[in-house]
Amino acid sequence: MIRIGIVGLGFMGRIHFLASQNLKGSKVAAVCSRDSAKLAGDWRNTRGNFGPEPGHVDLSGIKKYAAVAELLADPEIDLIDICTVTDQHAPLAIAALNAGKHVLVEKAIALSTSDADAMLSAAKASGKLLMVAHVLPFFPEFRFAAEAIRSGNYGKLLAAHFKRVIAKPDWSADIGDAAKTGGPAVDLHIHDTHFIGLVCGVPKHVFSVGTVERDAVNYLTTSYLYGPGGPAVTCSSGAVCMSGRPFAHGFEIYLEKASLLFDSGGIPLTLLTADGKSTQPELAGGGDPLNAFTNEIQTAVNGVVSGKEPDLLSGQLARDALVLCHRECESVKTGKAAAVV
Numbered sequence: 001m002i003r004i005g006i007v008g009l010g011f012m013g014r015i016h017f018l019a020s021q022n023l024k025g026s027k028v029a030a031v032c033s034r035d036s037a038k039l040a041g042d043w044r045n046t047r048g049n050f051g052p053e054p055g056h057v058d059l060s061g062i063k064k065y066a067a068v069a070e071l072l073a074d075p076e077i078d079l080i081d082i083c084t085v086t087d088q089h090a091p092l093a094i095a096a097l098n099a100g101k102h103v104l105v106e107k108a109i110a111l112s113t114s115d116a117d118a119m120l121s122a123a124k125a126s127g128k129l130l131m132v133a134h135v136l137p138f139f140p141e142f143r144f145a146a147e148a149i150r151s152g153n154y155g156k157l158l159a160a161h162f163k164r165v166i167a168k169p170d171w172s173a174d175i176g177d178a179a180k181t182g183g184p185a186v187d188l189h190i191h192d193t194h195f196i197g198l199v200c201g202v203p204k205h206v207f208s209v210g211t212v213e214r215d216a217v218n219y220l221t222t223s224y225l226y227g228p229g230g231p232a233v234t235c236s237s238g239a240v241c242m243s244g245r246p247f248a249h250g251f252e253i254y255l256e257k258a259s260l261l262f263d264s265g266g267i268p269l270t271l272l273t274a275d276g277k278s279t280q281p282e283l284a285g286g287g288d289p290l291n292a293f294t295n296e297i298q299t300a301v302n303g304v305v306s307g308k309e310p311d312l313l314s315g316q317l318a319r320d321a322l323v324l325c326h327r328e329c330e331s332v333k334t335g336k337a338a339a340v341v
Contacts, residue, residue, distance in 0.1 A: 002301045003029035005077040005101075007068060007092060008084035009038040011048030012106055016083050016133075018051070019293035026079075026301040030063035032071045039064040049169070049247060050289050068092060072099040079104060079304055081297070086187065087180045090115035093130065097122040102129045104300040108190045109318040111182050113326065116319040129309055131300045132318035134194040138292040138299070140283035141262045141269045142195060145253055148260060149199040154273075155256025157200065159232040162192050164249040167241045168218075183216030185332075186325045189237040191249075193328075194321035196224060198312070200233055202320050205339050208331040210238065217329045224324075225337065 004020060006013050006028060013031075020028045033039055038046075041057045065071040072080070072095060080096040082089060082105040090110045096103045103123070109132045110116040123130035136142050149157050166188060181187040203224040210220030219238025226233070241248070250263035259272040271279050285291040296313070303310045311317070327338040 002026040002078050002304050003076055004079045004081050004297075004301075005030040005032060005063075005065075005071050005074070006081045006083060007032045007071065008082065008088075009033040009035065009043065009046065010083065010085075011046050011051075013083035014043055014046040014054060014057075015048070015051055015290065015293055016081055016106075016297065017057070019290050020081075020297055022294045023298055023301060025305065026298075028062060030065060030071055030074060030077055031059065032065040032068055034066060036066070039066065049166070068095065072096055072101060078102060079300065081300075082106060085177075085180045086182060087111055090119055093119050094122045097126040097128050097130065100126065100128065102131075102300075102304045104131045104133055104297065104313070106133045107135075107194070107318065108182060108186055108322055108325075109315065110322065111186070113319065113323055116315075116322055120315050120319060123315060129300075129303055129307075130315040131303060131309065131313035132315055133296055133300070133313065134191065134318060134321070135292050135296050136191045136195050137198060137312050138295045139289075140285055140292075142251075144269060144281055144283065145251060145260050145262070146195070146199050148255065148258070149253065154258035157231045158254045158256060160200070160251060160253045161233075162196065162235040162237075162249075162251045164188060164192055164235075164237040165219075165241050165247075166239050167243045167246045168239045178214065178216035182325070183218060184237070184239040185210070185217035185220055185329050186322070188239060189220065189235075189328070190321050190325050192235045192237050193324035194318060196233060196235065197317055197320050197324065200224065200226070200231055202324070203230070203233070203340055205337045206324065206327050206331055207337040208328040209335075210328075210332040211240065212332065217332050220328055220332050222328050222331070 046054045079102045205225040208220045208222040219240045221236040224233040248265040253260040261270040299310045331338040
């Protein structure tokens, strides 16, 4: 039995707690928060942009810690699940790794590349797993797309466009603080750069145009430049939509022998094939976003059991996704293509 300790009981901590109720071979054994009300089970102020209405939670039988150091000193905890604001990810993850714990940390891996590198180094030195919770590949539409591209069953990838647009978040002061999250071009857009890195690889350059608010890029459209023969990949992402349409994401993916279409605003996953047929693939676990988080955390648990880093939770891939976000912001602000190094 893999025993999990969740650090941070905000919106994402609540989602991870709920998603963990359906794990196999694992359970949440401890929670950690500086908020005494949350440790008492009052989670009414953990509202986010999806999931059930928050309320009171029964934490009987679960250890409760107000200090991270006390949680890390607990020999019965195997996996630390970090669900705090991004600016806290690096010090918490490094402390957990140094304490001999495996780590699952919410995206983004960190705010700076140097912090991400320090986290990777700490994992290597400790011999423990550093896994980054990028949930997008666990959503059924994106899982299908990733498998279609990586398998080569429909030929090579020719081109793709991704989008992810939200209304400006008003349900959390921290989520709207660019100093804590990196702003929409990191906190939101990193979903896309991670998925693009997973299925397309890291490009040589990026060229982005966008809008800037208080020195933070809040919307951008990027061309990922892979060089001659590479796929033509673009993405539009940001927090600029009016509140009447709070969230929309999707893609159009063009393979040699098929096209994939999906828009959460009204187009279900659709597979177009060379014989002229249009089908809607059956998707397991669709509908409830919590299913994707359960699959994500289960994958982390399986990694701890096997001792092998799951490729979908790769720390290096998460680090590369952060670099892409930074280079795109650079391109928006300079008006020039930025090299990805």
